[in-house]
Structures are given as C-alpha cells and as structure tokens.
Amino acid sequence: MEKIKYNDKWMYTLIPYGMGFMPFLIMLPLLILKLGGNAIDISYTATLGNITWIIGSFVWGYISDYYDLKKLTILGLLTSGLFVIPMAYAKSVVEVEILYGIWSFFNTALIISLYLIIIKTFAKEMWVIENAKLNFLNTIGYLLGFLGSSALAIYFKVNFLILMTGILMTLSSLLSYYFLPKIENNHKELSWINVLKSFLIKIRIMSKIFNPSFLKISLKKAFDFKNKKIQNMRIILLYTGNFLFYLSYGIILTQYSASLKIYGISDSIILAIFSLGTFSQIISFYFSPRFINTYGKIRASWITLSLRGISFFMIGLSMFLFLNKTYLILSQFVFYSLGGGLAYSIFFTAANVMVLETTKTEKEGSTLGIYETLIAFGFTIGSFISGYMINYTGFPITFIITGILIIINSAIFKIMEEKQK
Template identity: 30%
Template structure:
C-alpha cells in the first residue's frame, strides 16, 4: 500500500487554476467591449507574454532561496488582489497592466508547486503524484472556462473577474493551513532529472532558467552549425519549437476576438474555448500511450500537420462566413488544433527537450530554450495584432497554419537527420 505524506494541499491547485484559467479569453472580450480592436488585444497579451521571461527568472531564483509555502501564498495573494482590483481597470491600458501583474504573480507558484510534489512522496511515487497534480490543474482551468461561459450570460466581465478573485482569496486562506513546510528541500535542478516533473513544470510555464544565458550560448544557431549533420539536431529542434510558439501566438492571441467579431456572443466564444480545453485534457491522456508506441519526432510531425491544417480551415471559414458556420467550424477544428494536436506536440517535443537538457550542459541548454520560447511567444502575439488589423482574421489564421505545415516539414527533416 502506498503511503504518502499529507497531500491535501494538492487540491488547492484546482481552485487556484480556476481563478485564472479563463482570464485571457475574458480579457480579450473585455477589451473588445471597451471599444478596442485586434491591435489592442495583441498589445495587452504581448505585454503579458513579455512579462513571462523576467517573472520566470525572478521567481525561479526565489524558489531556491524562499520558503515554498511563503512563495505560493504570495502568488495566491497577489493574483487575488489583482483580480479584485479589475473593476478599477476601466481603460484598455490599465487592463493590460493589471493583466500583466496577474501573469507575474501567478507564475510565482509554478516552480514551488512542482517541488512540493517531489517533496511529498518517495521518488518511486513521483509519476503517480505528478499525474494527479496535472489532472487537478487541467480540471481547474476547465472549471474556470465552464463557470465563465455560464456567468457571462448574466454578469459583466469585471464582475466575473471579481468572483475569480474571491476564489483565489479563498484558496489563499485554505493554503495557509494546508500547504506544508517541507523538512527536505529540493533545488530546482532536481526537476530536470525526472521526466514527469520536467514535463509538468514546462507545461505550466515553458520557461525555466538555472542561470541567465550569455550571447555565446546562442552560437548553436549559427548557419554553419545548422547546415551540418548531426550537429544540427539541437538548433533545428529549437527552431521547430520556436516556429510552433510563433504560430501559436499569431493564432491564439486573436482567435477569441475573431470569434466575437465574426458573430458569436461572449458565451459562444467561451463555449468554443471550453470544448478545446476538454479535448486538450483528453489529448494529454492519450499522448502518454502514443509516446510508448511511436517515435517522438513522428508524433510531433503528425501533430504539427493536424494543427496547421486545422488553423488553415478555420482561416478559410473566418474569411468567408459569419455567425453559425464560424461556431460550428470552431467546435470541430479548434478542439483538433488546441486540444489533440497541441497535447501531442507538447508531449513529444518536451520529451525531446528533456533528453537534451538531461544529457548535456543543463543550465546553458535550458536557458537558451527558455529564452527563444519567451521571445517567440512575445513575437507571435505582437504579429497577430498587425496581421489581423491590416489583412484580416482569416488571413492571420492561415498564416499561422502555413507556418505549422512548414514546421512539420522541418521535423520531418529532423527525423531523417
């Protein structure tokens, strides 16, 4: 019989994720309600993505120095306070700033939560515990989306954000009692030595710095290195992941806005995003089984094709149709892209990265990876606003899809290298 230490604290992950899981979609709808456009949405979400690098640096270093419980409680308290202040953000710039503050505060709990999982059981039980942790996290995000989908019919968006703030505050109060102070303390580097811990950590925040990379670290992207086999494996893998995150930023940043502009009401927009989350949860359950039977690079290649083609189809519908066809196509192709394809690509590509950082210079390899991912997220979200504003939502989605098809070809080449 497996005997864990007290792991009741893990249930806190569900309501805490419920307080933030639907926020990016709510912020998008709130900006449009205030009279904003795709550029305004892009700037707000780009600012949030820009905050991810310094926040992952700062809170990562703090995780090696600060008491786990204290850092998680600071994260919950800061997130709750920012959400409760949302009614005061009555302009788009204030809304963007407050959303970035929520991003900064919510990321503080990412690493200490993962380390607490490792400190709550013997190593042989980590896989089972991380599986439960990931499931509760996903269910929290799904709960947030379902709750927002229902409440948006009756309440204003800032009132929903107030409710989410109260949920975060209640989680903070419960956390004071439930979150333990571990007797043994792991350093962050321990996360890199266990596959489940690494995949879970990077799923919540795809950036982790053991130290700040220097310019010399990026020489792996030199043309001489890229064109030469087999030394081009790592830079091509990283470039493939960069292309994925740029494409995702181009599409995901403005997709909810595109649904709204193309005739869906707020509840309809949230319904499409919620169904996507349901399929993402299913996809992560399936991906583990597939990775046991097939090569990671093959799964990444096929998932990129599926995601790219789904984006392109959604782009065609957005270019041609309005109203009900947008809703139906969203219910079919968005879950394929954001649910199944995303979970498969994430699981396969992160496994490939885990093999690299586990075998080579961990600090340098992970620092380069985290930097290029952070820059890609920012660049993709920024480009999305300009593409949409000047050439339309449909073309923006098709550009994102085309990038992924090209990316799939890159992974096919990587497979042959």
C-alpha cells in the first residue's frame, strides 16, 4: 500500500494526554495507599491492568488492521480520560482495581494506533525521527503534568490531582478529532468472528512461545548465527530483551512511587523527582536520533540498559543504607534522572524502531498486537511479583535485584551486536 504523506503536527494534540497519563500512573499507587492498601494491593491492581492490556493487545491489534485509525485513536484517548475521572471518587481499592482494568484495556487501542499512524504515514527511514519526536512531545506533556502536579500537591489531595489527569486525557481526544488526519486501512470489512479467531490463534502462539521446549530450541538457534534464518533469531533476541525490560519496568513503575511514600517523602517531592527524571527524558529523546544513528540501534540499547541497571541498583542501595532523608531524596533525584530518564528514552526509541522494522506490510496491527501482548506479559509478571518481592525482601533489595536484572538484559543486546559483526 502506497503511503500518503502527512505532516506530524497532529502529535502536539497528545501533549494534554501526556500531562495526564504519566502523573496518573505515578499517583495511582499513592491513591491505593491512601485508601488503606499496601504493596501487594498495588501489585494486584497493576496486574489486573496488565491482564486487560494483554486482552486489549489481541483485540485492538487485529481491529487496527481494519478500522479507521483516527477513530481508534480518539476512542483510546476519550476512554482513557473517562475511566480515570471516577477513580478520584473511589471509596475502596476494589473500585480502583476495576476502573484501572477497564482503563488499561481501552488505552491499548491508543498505543497500537499511534504506532501504526507512524508506519502508515512516514517512510521507513523517517521512523526513528518521527518516533523520537512523538516520544519527545509525550514527554513534554509528562514534564508539564509532573510540574503542575508537584505544585498542586502542596495544596490538594491526590484524589483531586487524579481528577485533573482524567480531564487532561479527555481534552486530547477533542483536539485529535479536529487535527488528526484520517488514515485509511485498505482491508476487507472487519468481522468479529475474525477477531475471535485471531484472539484464539494468538493465544496458541503465546502458549508456544512460553513452552520450555520451544524456548530451549529457539534460544539454541538464537545463538547459532550460522543459521540461515538469522533475521528470525535476531527477532527472538529482540523480543526476549524487550520482554525482560518490561518485566523490570513493571516492578519499577508499580512500586517506585510507593517506596518513596513509605520512606516518608511527601507527594510534592515525589512528583518533583519524577519531574526531573522526565526533564532528563526530554533531553534524551531530543538527542536520541543522533545518538542512535551514531552508535547503531543495538549498541545504543545495551549501553543505555547498562546505565539504567546501574542506576536502579544504586537506588536500591541508597534505600538500604538510608543515611538520612536528605541523602535519600538527593540520591533519588540523581539516579532516577539517569536510569528513569536519560537511559530510558534512548533505549525506548531504539527498541521501538527495531520492532517496527520487523512488521510486515498490510499486517502491521496484528504484528504489533503480538508485540504489545509480549511486553504486557512482562509488565504483568513484573507487577505481580513486585508486591511479594517487597513483602519478603523489602524495597531496597527489590530494586537492587531489578538493577541486576536490567544489567543482565543489556548482555542480550551486547550479544546481538557481537554476533552481527
């Protein structure tokens, strides 16, 4: 299918969404703690959201091959806001869990549609630049949201802040209605029978992927670069590396803000830590295309994963030592900015572009649906085990282990680079 070129001005409509999205995710654990929950409750909430994300990846991945991407994007934005707003008035953790699960399902439609809009409207050689720009603008939204939330947290409770995040997400849906171009999918009419069939097929695929004997054979082939199907082996390593990345990210995203709260840090300072980390992301996203083009996508991936792993190892170590609260706060500002900001942006851009390069024409949505499912499994496992890790080992050891896992993950991309020489 020939690409119809559009400009990328529509990306600016997502800034309000970004202002609401990331602060919402960070404040969700704080809301659960306020309602009387604990680390395991946070873990269960995140796990439920990730399960609905997996289901959404199957469903929306297939639908996106047939459905108007503009409508799909607006649907994702609108429902993201509408299901966040009631959480501000939730009276129990169970209410939050249910609403978050529904929110996560519909938010997947937005994630997949944005990937596809880039694929369908820009030439392949522009994917790095446009993907980086989209991430850059999203991160601008994150920063504005964190700065605003950090200031408002001095005067308002977390419920009010979450209400504001929902309103901001809804605003992006209105802007997208007017500014996002219509992008046609030239496929046959969508059949819900086909959606169900696709869902069942992908369940079989995923069960095969996680079958021990299949993994053993696949990994053996992956390290045999004399194999003629080297591209398939590269994909296996790429997806394995991304799976481990999102598993570790699931632990961090689920519990990091809660850990700071448990250590007695105020909501305002917690959001300020994320503000600085997000500012670091913005700088990193801005320079990521140049960095990736200079060093290559694979090398950029293992370098930044190493930095991220060391940073979260140090975050755990600083909590373990806990000399005093001032020391703890300063260390979080430094190491989260490096690991959660600088390193994250470059890896995220490089990894996403490598995944986009594996998609097949006319079936991009289905391919990305499988990829979204795989990383959702990673998030789900990470979120689920995080509560139990903290319950048995505490926050410091949990983050130290997570840092080590990320460093091990960087070795996968290092091996990819070495074997391609």
